Amino acid sequence: METIGREVVIENEMGLHARSAAKIVQISERFDSQISLCRDGNVADGKSILDILTLACPKGSVIRVEATGPDAEQAIREITGLILRGFEEK
Amino acid sequence: MSDHSEMHDIVLQGIAASPGIVIGKTYHVDRGEMKIIYEYLLNDAQVAQEAARFEEAVERTRDQLRLFLEEVPEEFKDHIHILDAHRLILKDRMIYDETLRTIKKEQINVEWALKITLDKARAAFSKIRDGYIRGRIKDIEDVVSMILRNLAGKGYEDITTIKDRVIVVAHDLSPADTSQMNIDRVMGFITNMGSKTSHTSIIAQSLQIPAVVGLERATDRIGNNQLIVLDGSKGKVIINPSQATLEEYSRKKGKYEQYLADIVRCAHLPAETIDGYRISIKGNIEQLEEVTAVLDFGAEGIGLYRTEFLYLSSKTLPEEEELFENYREVCEIVAPHPVTIRTLDLGGDKFASNLELSEEMNPAMGLRAIRFCFKMRPIFESQLRAICRASHYGNVKIMFPLISGVSEIVRAKEILRKVQADLTRERIPFDEDLQVGSMIEVPSAVAIADLLAREVDFFSIGTNDLIQYSLAADRTNEYVAYMYMPFHPALLRMIRQVVTSAKREGIHVAMCGEMAADPLCIPLLLALGLDELSINPHSIPLIKRIIRTSTLEESRDYLSHTLLVKHRLDTSGLTRFAKA
Numbered sequence: 014m015e016t017i018g019r020e021v022v023i024e025n026e027m028g029l030h031a032r033s034a035a036k037i038v039q040i041s042e043r044f045d046s047q048i049s050l051c052r053d054g055n056v057a058d059g060k061s062i063l064d065i066l067t068l069a070c071p072k073g074s075v076i077r078v079e080a081t082g083p084d085a086e087q088a089i090r091e092i093t094g095l096i097l098r099g100f101e102e103k
Numbered sequence: 104m105s106d107h108s109e110m111h112d113i114v115l116q117g118i119a120a121s122p123g124i125v126i127g128k129t130y131h132v133d134r135g136e137m138k139i140i141y142e143y144l145l146n147d148a149q150v151a152q153e154a155a156r157f158e159e160a161v162e163r164t165r166d167q168l169r170l171f172l173e174e175v176p177e178e179f180k181d182h183i184h185i186l187d188a189h190r191l192i193l194k195d196r197m198i199y200d201e202t203l204r205t206i207k208k209e210q211i212n213v214e215w216a217l218k219i220t221l222d223k224a225r226a227a228f229s230k231i232r233d234g235y236i237r238g239r240i241k242d243i244e245d246v247v248s249m250i251l252r253n254l255a256g257k258g259y260e261d262i263t264t265i266k267d268r269v270i271v272v273a274h275d276l277s278p279a280d281t282s283q284m285n286i287d288r289v290m291g292f293i294t295n296m297g298s299k300t301s302h303t304s305i306i307a308q309s310l311q312i313p314a315v316v317g318l319e320r321a322t323d324r325i326g327n328n329q330l331i332v333l334d335g336s337k338g339k340v341i342i343n344p345s346q347a348t349l350e351e352y353s354r355k356k357g358k359y360e361q362y363l364a365d366i367v368r369c370a371h372l373p374a375e376t377i378d379g380y381r382i383s384i385k386g387n388i389e390q391l392e393e394v395t396a397v398l399d400f401g402a403e404g405i406g407l408y409r410t411e412f413l414y415l416s417s418k419t420l421p422e423e424e425e426l427f428e429n430y431r432e433v434c435e436i437v438a439p440h441p442v443t444i445r446t447l448d449l450g451g452d453k454f455a456s457n458l459e460l461s462e463e464m465n466p467a468m469g470l471r472a473i474r475f476c477f478k479m480r481p482i483f484e485s486q487l488r489a490i491c492r493a494s495h496y497g498n499v500k501i502m503f504p505l506i507s508g509v510s511e512i513v514r515a516k517e518i519l520r521k522v523q524a525d526l527t528r529e530r531i532p533f534d535e536d537l538q539v540g541s542m543i544e545v546p547s548a549v550a551i552a553d554l555l556a557r558e559v560d561f562f563s564i565g566t567n568d569l570i571q572y573s574l575a576a577d578r579t580n581e582y583v584a585y586m587y588m589p590f591h592p593a594l595l596r597m598i599r600q601v602v603t604s605a606k607r608e609g610i611h612v613a614m615c616g617e618m619a620a621d622p623l624c625i626p627l628l629l630a631l632g633l634d635e636l637s638i639n640p641h642s643i644p645l646i647k648r649i650i651r652t653s654t655l656e657e658s659r660d661y662l663s664h665t666l667l668v669k670h671r672l673d674t675s676g677l678t679r680f681a682k683a
Contacts, residue, residue: 031188031239038191062199062296062604063224066239069231071424 018051018079019089025099028071031062033100038062040091046082048092059092111345115325116316119338120299121307122641124356125290126349130269131327132280139251144214153206157213160253165193167249168614185242192246197224213254221247225662234257234422245277272325286310291333293340295321302392307335308641309396315340332642346408370401370644372651374636380629380655383646385443385637387615391429394436396573397640402442404498406637407563407615408433410447410486420482426489434497441498443540443563443613443637444490446515448504450475467571472505473515480518487522494534502540502563503619507547544568544616549597552604554573563637566616570594590620592666595627599666613637625649630662 023029029037041048041059048059052074057064059078070076078096082087095101128440144150168190192198198220205216221243229241268290273280275296281303292307297316307314313335315321325331325342332341333353336359341348375381386397397405413421413429434442450471463469476483490501503515516539526533540549541555544565548555556562566589571578573594576586588594598614607610613635618624620638625646628636638646 027235027424028233030235031185031242035188035191044460061195061197062191063227063243064194066236067227067231069233069236071233 014081015085016079017085017089018077019093020075020077021093021096023072023074023076023096025102026072027102028074029065029068029076031066033063033102034062034096036100037065037092038094040095041088043085044080044082044088046080046085048061048088049079051077051079074087111343112348113342115321115340115342115439117293117315117321117338117340118297118299118304119336119621120292120297120301120304121312121314122317122359123291123311123313123335124335124338124352124359125313126344126352126580127268127270127290127330128355129272129293129325129327129329130267131322132273132276133269133322139214140212140404141215141613144210144212145163146586149571150207150210152389153213154203155333156254157202157206157216157250160213161193161199163253164246164249165190167253168193173487188239188242189246189249192243193250197227198243198275200247214251217247217250226581232422234419234425235428237348237419250493270331272321281306286312291335292316293321293325293333293433295319305390305392309392311396363646366644367400369648369651370399372401372647374647374650375655376629376650376655378654378656382633383613383635384643384650384651385440385613385635386640386642386643387637388433391433394433395676397643399435400640400642400643402440402640405433405437405442406613406635407502408442410445411449414447414449415431423485423489426486427492430489430493430499431496434493434499438497441500443500443502444493445502445504445542446473446490447476447486448472467577473511474505477511477514483518484522488521488526491519491533492531494537495532499534499562500538500540502542502561504554504565505545505568506541506543507545509551509554509558511553512541516558517547540611542615543601544572546573546597552601553607556604556608556610559610561611561613563613563615564598564601564633566594566618567598567613569616570618572621573597579594589621589624590627590665590668592668595631595662595666598628598631598633606632611635620646622646624648626653626658626661627665629653629655630658 022097025033027033037050038060048077050059050065051069052068055068056059059065068076078089078092080086082088144153160464168186172186172190201223202213202220205211205219206213209216209643224243225240228237228243231237268288270291270293271284271289272293273295275294276292289312291312292303293312293316294303294316297303301316304314304316313333315333315338318340321340326342329342330344332344332348334341334352341352344352356591373381383403384401385404386400386402387409388392388394388397388405388408389409389412394405413426432443441652448471449468450469458583462551470478487501490499493499501519503512506512519539523533523535531635538560540561540563541559543549543552543555544567545567546569547568570587570589570591574586574588574591576583578587602612611634614628615637619628619636620642622645629650636646
């Protein structure tokens with residue numbers, strides 16, 4: 014199955030911290046596709062909050078969101094959308 | 104327990120963490136460390152059973168978390184994301200799958216497997232550079248300990264649904280514990296651990312719940328569901344109180360509450376004497392949690408934010424980002440009022456545990472505060488960056504501690520300017536009119552106050568150190584503590600000199616030591632002409648009330664008398680103020 018992906022920049026002040034990572038996991042869990050977050054050669058499972066946290070992405074990090082599976086496109090759209098909206102933090 | 108009268112009134116003494124009196128039944132919250140033993144599983148059946156036991160414990164934990172989420176009290180809604188994260192961690196593959204795999208592969212019991220999982224997570228997190236994210240290991244530890252409790256069949260006491268009004272007794276309470284409590288039901292806190300500035304104390308103070316902490320073995324000595332008297336002002340707990348004691352404390356409680364209600368009711372009125380002299384009252388804080396209490400008690404901002412806590416509370420140095428978030432939150436809550444942030448006052452007896460510095464012969468006169476910051480330049484710059492960045496979000500002032508000469512303030516300002524130039528280059532916004540002040544707490548700074556006043560926007564007199572350095576008396580030394588005297592004419596003359604220098608250069612002059620919260624000193628401080636007093640939050644209503652019932656004229660009389668005192672000051676005439 015084809016893997017699709019998109020690069021985004023983490024814009025929120027605190028980077029990918031617990032709250033933002035939790036939001037990604039909550040979205041990822043709704044999809045059947047396998048979802049990964051990649052940064053500097055490290056890969057984190059989009060459905061694991063701990064994995065995402067250990068990726069340690071501060072503000073300004075460029076990450077690549079990848080998805081493989083039947084609903085990959087929608088998953089990428091929702092996750093990158095969330096990141097681009099700064100995780101809806103104030 | 105027998106009914107003999109000698110068994111009545113067993114008094115336990117702890118640390119007075121939050122004032123007030125309550126009489127009520129105790130409720131034990133068991134949060135002790137759990138012992139984990141290693142067991143080897145003999146066959147597949149045992150392994151399957153162990154895996155099932157783990158899955159059940161996880162399910163039970165998940166139900167408990169869901170319940171917490173549903174019942175989190177309104178005032179803690181902001182903390183929900185912690186519980187959300189906990190729920191995700193529970194089923195995270197790094198915990199869940201990993202533990203199941205370890206049970207099967209190593210043929211060991213769940214508890215030990217969880218321990219291995221946690222150790223692995225700790226190793227992974229310890230490599231993370233970002234201090235905030237690295238600190239999230241605490242969430243994983245909390246979740247693992249919840250699972251362990253369920254495995255031990257102890258369950259997780261549902262402190263969210265405490266039905267009766269109780270006095271909580273615990274070994275220690277974590278922020279997660281207190282955020283899950285139904286605070287309306289908690290009349291008081293008693294813990295084995297803790298100090299005046301520990302988390303439980305701060306929470307108790309800001310919620311105005313009486314608390315006694317550091318009462319060793321409280322959980323052993325105080326029974327569950329036992330009637331006790333808790334006196335948070337004196338740090339006392341009375342077990343098995345007699346009828347007479349109960350009556351006495353009910354009376355005291357009534358009187359105390361009446362008094363509190365009286366002074367707090369007027370806390371929001373300005374601190375202005377009868378004859379129209381206005382002084383600004385601000386609060387001293389050490390932790391973010393205290394900010395709301397300061398405002399509730401009628402402060403017009405934060406006059407001293409001591410910033411050591413984040414450096415002392417963890418094994419690693421806080422990162423700029425963590426500091427920035429913290430300062431930003433404080434100044435956003437306090438805005439439009441100002442927040443004066445004092446740069447790191449470490450050294451002497453206060454050291455971050457990860458900084459290995461040689462022991463000093465005389466720490467109070469050694470490498471501390473601004474001297475320490477000059478030596479640890481990267482630490483200093485990172486704090487200055489965080490403060491400047493936060494200044495964009497509120498009204499921030501910056502204050503340097505332990506300044507003893509002009510060259511120090513010049514150097515501190517140079518470093519600040521360099522940091523600001525960096526921020527400008529990086530296009531990070533900050534308040535370009537950020538005010539800079541000097542603490543006056545060394546006698547040499549008093550002597551050259553006229554020169555220092557040309558270099559800064561404000562002074563803040565730190566009386567605790569100034570008194571000790573001026574009188575060469577350590578107030579914690581029982582043999583010389585009696586010499587620690589805010590009324591000493593030498594000190595009053597020094598304060599007068601500082602105020603005069605400040606006024607001549609047109610700069611603001613504040614006082615942020617304990618003297619500013621001493622009711623007997625208030626008339627002196629009014630007469631000396633200070634612009635601002637910054638004091639511990641709980642003294643604010645009383646001090647404001649004293650000022651509102653004083654006159655400047657009468658205060659000046661006291662001052663002229665006190666400045667000429669040859670021997671020990673007779674304060675009997677001043678006690679009227681304390682009773683205001």
